[in-house]
Amino acid sequence: MKTKSIRQTVLINASPHAVYEALVDSRQHAKFTGSPAKMTRKVGGPFSAYEDGLVGTNLELIPDKKIVQSWMCVMDHWPEDHYSRAVFSLKKVTGGTKLTFTQSGVPSECHASISQGWHDHYWEPLKTYFK
Numbered sequence: 591m592k593t594k595s596i597r598q599t600v601l602i603n604a605s606p607h608a609v610y611e612a613l614v615d616s617r618q619h620a621k622f623t624g625s626p627a628k629m630t631r632k633v634g635g636p637f638s639a640y641e642d643g644l645v646g647t648n649l650e651l652i653p654d655k656k657i658v659q660s661w662m663c664v665m666d667h668w669p670e671d672h673y674s675r676a677v678f679s680l681k682k683v684t685g686g687t688k689l690t691f692t693q694s695g696v697p698s699e700c701h702a703s704i705s706q707g708w709h710d711h712y713w714e715p716l717k718t719y720f721k
Contacts, residue, residue: 601688616628
């Protein structure tokens with residue numbers, strides 16, 4: 591299977607702590623996405639979002655700085671049992687948090703929709719959440 595990577599950077603008008611919490615806290619995650627989420631704060635712990643449309647495991651958690659997850663989309667023609675690697679890096683900057691995102695191992699046929707999905711379902715809702 592051919593895979594590609596996604597690299598995106600976004601500025602969010604909130605502290606790294608607030609952004610980190612929104613990404614790892616089930617209630618906050620559900621609130622900013624508008625969809626049920628089951629998040630965990632443990633390395634090795636599972637997570638799911640968008641009514642189990644996104645699932646995975648936390649591989650590394652550095653509070654307020656970094657989240658690394660194995661990540662699978664069970665929609666969008668994603669191959670069964672294939673996990674990508676998603677890395678959220680948070681850095682305090684003037685005006686809030688610079689979130690640098692990298693996702694490797696994205697199946698080529700899913701790349702365009704997954705890449706756009708991060709903007710539509712995560713970055714823009716996060717910006718709105720923190721207005």
